[in-house]
Amino acid sequence: MLYTKTPYAQHQFIDTEGKAVGNLPSWMENSEQLLRFYRTMTLIRLFDKRVVSLQRTGQMGTYASCLGQEAIGTAIGCALQPQDVFVPYYRDQAAQYLRGVTLPQMLQYWGGDEWGNHFTGTAAGDFPNCVPIATQVTHAAGIASAFKIRGEKRAALVTCGEGATSRGDFYEPMNLAGVWQLPLVLVVNNNQWAISVPRHLQTGAATIAQKAVAAGIEGFQVDGNDVCAVYDAVQYALEKARAGKGATLVEAVTYRLCDHTTADDATRYRDHEEVSAAWLKEPVKRLQTFLHERGLWNEQKEQQLVAECQAEIEQGVKDFQALPLQPVDDLFDYLFDTTPPHLIAQRERAKQKAARLAGGNRHGH
Amino acid sequence: MLYTKTPYAQHQFIDTEGKAVGNLPSWMENSEQLLRFYRTMTLIRLFDKRVVSLQRTGQMGTYASCLGQEAIGTAIGCALQPQDVFVPYYRDQAAQYLRGVTLPQMLQYWGGDEWGNHFTGTAAGDFPNCVPIATQVTHAAGIASAFKIRGEKRAALVTCGEGATSRGDFYEPMNLAGVWQLPLVLVVNNNQWAISVPRHLQTGAATIAQKAVAAGIEGFQVDGNDVCAVYDAVQYALEKARAGKGATLVEAVTYRLCDHTTADDATRYRDHEEVSAAWLKEPVKRLQTFLHERGLWNEQKEQQLVAECQAEIEQGVKDFQALPLQPVDDLFDYLFDTTPPHLIAQRERAKQKAARLAGGNRHGH
Amino acid sequence: MGTNGIFSNNSLQQTTGEQEPATHVVTLVEAVNLALARAMQNDPAVVVLGEDVGTNGGVFRATSGLKERFGCRRVMDTPLAEALIAGVSVGMASQGLKPVAEIQFMGFIYAAVEHIVSHAARLRHRTRGRLHCPMVLRTPFGGGIHAPEHHCESTEAIFAHIPGIRVVVPSSPTRAYGLLLSAIEDPDPVIFLEPSRLYRMVKQEIRDDGVGLPLDTCFTLRPGKDVTLIAWGACVHETLQAARELEKRNISAEVIDVASLNPIDYDTLLASVEKTGRCVIVQEAPRPCSVGSEIASVMAEKGLLFLKAPVERVNGFDTPIPYFRRENIYLPDVHEIVSAAVRALEFT
Amino acid sequence: MGTNGIFSNNSLQQTTGEQEPATHVVTLVEAVNLALARAMQNDPAVVVLGEDVGTNGGVFRATSGLKERFGCRRVMDTPLAEALIAGVSVGMASQGLKPVAEIQFMGFIYAAVEHIVSHAARLRHRTRGRLHCPMVLRTPFGGGIHAPEHHCESTEAIFAHIPGIRVVVPSSPTRAYGLLLSAIEDPDPVIFLEPSRLYRMVKQEIRDDGVGLPLDTCFTLRPGKDVTLIAWGACVHETLQAARELEKRNISAEVIDVASLNPIDYDTLLASVEKTGRCVIVQEAPRPCSVGSEIASVMAEKGLLFLKAPVERVNGFDTPIPYFRRENIYLPDVHEIVSAAVRALEFT
Numbered sequence A, B: 001m002l003y004t005k006t007p008y009a010q011h012q013f014i015d016t017e018g019k020a021v022g023n024l025p026s027w028m029e030n031s032e033q034l035l036r037f038y039r040t041m042t043l044i045r046l047f048d049k050r051v052v053s054l055q056r057t058g059q060m061g062t063y064a065s066c067l068g069q070e071a072i073g074t075a076i077g078c079a080l081q082p083q084d085v086f087v088p089y090y091r092d093q094a095a096q097y098l099r100g101v102t103l104p105q106m107l108q109y110w111g112g113d114e115w116g117n118h119f120t121g122t123a124a125g126d127f128p129n130c131v132p133i134a135t136q137v138t139h140a141a142g143i144a145s146a147f148k149i150r151g152e153k154r155a156a157l158v159t160c161g162e163g164a165t166s167r168g169d170f171y172e173p174m175n176l177a178g179v180w181q182l183p184l185v186l187v188v189n190n191n192q193w194a195i196s197v198p199r200h201l202q203t204g205a206a207t208i209a210q211k212a213v214a215a216g217i218e219g220f221q222v223d224g225n226d227v228c229a230v231y232d233a234v235q236y237a238l239e240k241a242r243a244g245k246g247a248t249l250v251e252a253v254t255y256r257l258c259d260h261t262t263a264d265d266a267t268r269y270r271d272h273e274e275v276s277a278a279w280l281k282e283p284v285k286r287l288q289t290f291l292h293e294r295g296l297w298n299e300q301k302e303q304q305l306v307a308e309c310q311a312e313i314e315q316g317v318k319d320f321q322a323l324p325l326q327p328v329d330d331l332f333d334y335l336f337d338t339t340p341p342h343l344i345a346q347r348e349r350a351k352q353k354a355a356r357l358a359g360g361n362r363h364g365h
Numbered sequence C, D: 001m002g003t004n005g006i007f008s009n010n011s012l013q014q015t016t017g018e019q020e021p022a023t024h025v026v027t028l029v030e031a032v033n034l035a036l037a038r039a040m041q042n043d044p045a046v047v048v049l050g051e052d053v054g055t056n057g058g059v060f061r062a063t064s065g066l067k068e069r070f071g072c073r074r075v076m077d078t079p080l081a082e083a084l085i086a087g088v089s090v091g092m093a094s095q096g097l098k099p100v101a102e103i104q105f106m107g108f109i110y111a112a113v114e115h116i117v118s119h120a121a122r123l124r125h126r127t128r129g130r131l132h133c134p135m136v137l138r139t140p141f142g143g144g145i146h147a148p149e150h151h152c153e154s155t156e157a158i159f160a161h162i163p164g165i166r167v168v169v170p171s172s173p174t175r176a177y178g179l180l181l182s183a184i185e186d187p188d189p190v191i192f193l194e195p196s197r198l199y200r201m202v203k204q205e206i207r208d209d210g211v212g213l214p215l216d217t218c219f220t221l222r223p224g225k226d227v228t229l230i231a232w233g234a235c236v237h238e239t240l241q242a243a244r245e246l247e248k249r250n251i252s253a254e255v256i257d258v259a260s261l262n263p264i265d266y267d268t269l270l271a272s273v274e275k276t277g278r279c280v281i282v283q284e285a286p287r288p289c290s291v292g293s294e295i296a297s298v299m300a301e302k303g304l305l306f307l308k309a310p311v312e313r314v315n316g317f318d319t320p321i322p323y324f325r326r327e328n329i330y331l332p333d334v335h336e337i338v339s340a341a342v343r344a345l346e347f348t
């Protein structure tokens, strides 16, 4: 039986104690890069916490936290180049931030307004958060196909959870990426749970990475809580993609330290011990220790960074809160390129209704 | 990387010259079994040819021939036990025949009448031919789940083509079979073509068998033109399933010697040479040579068998031609257990319409 | 295929006889839970499957406690795949089980459409009764719960268009209990749509006696003589409120909950409209090719001689339901229903 | 994103200027082929994908010759997976390509419903115009071709119900050519349903000038004053025959091809029914929640003052279309259309 060989080998550079493992790649000598990782992960961890608290006080909709998965998004955001297209799932706050999606925009999205998907900057070509699980993988294959058809040296990178890998929408495009040798990188955030369904009830495969074998593409596991390992792997896969050498599946092994969303209560289905054990492997502290030991970090820098991040976050929250409610017109005017007459008529009715509702007279009596 | 190991090894017992390969299993000493294979394959080859000719003369609808794939269906039909459920695709004439589907019934199905799906005998619990590609694999997983839930020692066996393996409906249930350790056997008829799309444009995987790795189940290739190899493999997989030891993917490598269906013209997309080369490996002649060399077959037996088969086929065609047109009522009465009033009203209108059309007065003027 | 004692391996199964049926004061989602437990208790062929239906008891808790009570052979967490859930249910149903599958939100049912349309709806028909498909696909639907994108769909019309499946929508705890029991008992496939906005809105007293309510039947919730208000699902709530508003204006509105969207009980609807001469249809879905279109067309056709005004319709707009900050603009409200009724009454 | 010269790598691409547009006498499926070739010639962003669309030229030959002419980068045989075909098209379209994807038969479109409903139809809306989705999903549909099970679906209503996509149905070679060109040029997603029964039924002369026909517009095929006959797709054929039958009885029937099923050009339909006062709607699909229901409900609502008879409807039965030996019982025929028109005319 001929299975695909993977030339990519090392799956961890920093162990759970913050110690270096094996031969470190030369790029890890670049302290700028390491500090950028750390700054992003810290900011996103604080931001994430802030959004959860906004939700608890009724200022936010159902929110999917990325607690514990910051390394994956951070690595992706740093490895992507502007010409690439990022196709996220809903725990990619870190990557989106690095792509230029602003904090107020993220809040706007989770706050129930489609304008939160109207990214600008490098993210202007990226896909919005995808709610129907795994469907974004197929879109990413289409995007990669467009690059291939046009002979462009660009890659599409798509993320999903391990639950998503049970869907046809994960398998079909991965298979296509194998046949068409697409410039596609699939990063699976294997956080061990799909809401309440544990990893072992999701698939009988010993790893998610081996699903690549079904498509004849390269697949491997990395420690998803080691930002350097994820970065190195994603970098490798992106370069391979841009060079026209085909698709890669990267399984980033991590743990969802939070509830599934703010609407979930994970204590219903998983043990406290499991979560405590997972906290010992979490990505932020690990990188901090590593930086400390390298003399790149200290308590004072930490305090300063936290203060900076808090300020940025509070400014973001303020800006979000100052955003106007989207005009009623927008519900109608972005459905088609040219709004057809029947929608123009409905738009008028909707505006009248909005005025009535704004008048507090919801029931017309 | 932990890939699934396959304990099943030998993929061929009779080579393309009709010579024995390696150690033959003891069951192959049973000449009854071998002759049953040969008789079935001969009958189905002749029947298949007859159906194509009925189609050419306008007495049959679009028909999917199984020319070249007789060994697979025959092996399956012989390996299945009455308590198992067979979930076929549309080139399983041989297996269906062995399950007790009669020739007139097969003709009735391909002749455009749903009563052709009303199997009796051992096939009474089997699924009908499935047209939406790969969807039957999911049904088979459901059937196997029912056996598992009830703790029954029964297996579900499902077939499909290699084109079907590109669909989510192939992957999702295979993955389920892995997690739930279902008593399921998947047999892929890899006949190298999905209408005009060649195998290498269907997937980048080097084999179809390795797709099993994605589900953590056992998968292996067999020579699909060696009825003994297929039988042995399917037998192994079925016993494993009935013993509660999980699912197996069997890739039976074969070749579609015919057009895709009678509505297709394969000369548009494939070379004569490829087809000629494939004829050298076809299953019927190979088994005939093997039987000859074992002293189990001779010219006279061949003539007698062909005459018997022809007679059975002609009787089948006659019986089919004598079948009445299905009553109009049946279009309405099998939609729900109890036909609701609105359908009873429509049934009356339909009967009047049928009477009008039977009167030759199609346009009412 | 006999289904007696087939789960005897399952140590968790309860088969003890029971006393007087208990009475519970429950919400709609609790009524669903009660009905599921009752059906599983009465018939060992009933199994439950879906995403998070096991230990978690479903994201809305509709299956809460079932796994503990009936065991993991009968309450199965599936991998995350909706086509799989529907297609596996078809396979199970063909073997004499009665699968009750949950699709977590209606916005995720689309991948299952092929198995519903091409297989569940046709298995009996294609095999001329040799196999059949007694499955229920339950899914929460509709807006108004402040939910993420794609969690507020009302695409019941897609399913109501398809021959061979029933589409059933409860709008109260009592009807949820009774209709779900009947849907599970029904020998044919049923799409069972549960208005998530009503899941916890009101409580009703339910006698857990295992008695189902008839399918294919409308429920007249309020008699009236001036105008007929027709609704289903969550909109029944605003429609009843509208009827009370109208009463203050001395307008007597009859309110009918359609409940079964295919087949529709036109006898009840037509009798009412024949009496009132005016008709308002309320739905959350957009208008084109909807259940509202269907009912309006039948009312207009059969009611030409007794309709005193055009059929009025209150729908969502012909847009996706907006993300939650703006969804109240989209959802039909009491004011709109009252206005439509008044228009119908003022028409001359 | 500019699309000029993006395929310059592709040696097979033709960019030479052209002379006078040629005229061809073609069938409907040949007209589809002509339009595809014209669109690919004019715009390098147009690509074709699907099962068997390459070397085989499509099972109906709609894409015949395109791969030879435009190369395998622009004419792509996909693996066998319909969700994939639709979803990959969404991805391609988001990048400035104009994918024209083929679903081999409408009976196999269901797996693609999720990508159509949740993504293609909403990409512009969800991103507030940042991304959009100029894709066309072509598929043959309808019965009457003596085909296997599942090859004769007419489930256009499912798509016509969904906000954000156009549903377009040609019923002649000329309209196939012109509407397909416009569908491809359109910046939004279009489901393009080709009546397979008409694929080779008639020929028309077409000037291959690349000029599209307007979408969202009905086509009045035959003026009349006594009754309006409304149809789309293959039924247009029997409807025109019925009009000729009616003429023999001195009844003047106006025949309108709806062509765009969402949005529908109600101005044209209402103007006609206002003139004739009688209306018959003909469709192959079953009745509930269908395009016929939608049109009938609007005619009844807006036409209350000028309709002289209830809207008559000729539909398929509320069953799956029978396998071919009995499909003629199911398909609307001339007699039924004539009878419905006569009923409408005799109503008092």
Ligand SMILES: Cc1ncc(C[n+]2csc(CCOP(=O)(O)OP(=O)(O)O)c2C)c(N)n1
Pocket (backbone or CB within 6 Å): A091, A131, A132, A133, A134, A160, A161, A162, A163, A164, A165, A189, A191, A193, A194, A195, A256, A260, C051, C080, C082, C104, C108
């Ligand atoms: C098609 C679909 N089905 C179901 C859901 C509901 N749902 C939202 S998240 C989720 C679990 C996803 O698990 P996984 O892919 O592992 O990602 P994670 O949330 O763990 O990061 C489910 C079932 C959905 N959004 N889409």
Ligand SMILES: Cc1ncc(C[n+]2csc(CCOP(=O)(O)OP(=O)(O)O)c2C)c(N)n1
Pocket (backbone or CB within 6 Å): B091, B131, B132, B133, B160, B161, B162, B163, B164, B165, B189, B191, B193, B194, B195, B256, B260, D051, D080, D082, D104, D108
């Ligand atoms: C879902 C679906 N898509 C498309 C088709 C049309 N179709 C019928 S057979 C076929 C090719 C199948 O190829 P394969 O699975 O290899 O089986 P084979 O016919 O070669 O035995 C296609 C595309 C279909 N029947 N169902």
Ligand SMILES: [Mg+2]
Pocket (backbone or CB within 6 Å): A161, A162, A163, A189, A190, A191, A192, A193, A194, A195
């Ligand atoms: Mg997960």
Ligand SMILES: [Mg+2]
Pocket (backbone or CB within 6 Å): B161, B162, B163, B189, B190, B191, B192, B193, B194, B195
């Ligand atoms: Mg094949």
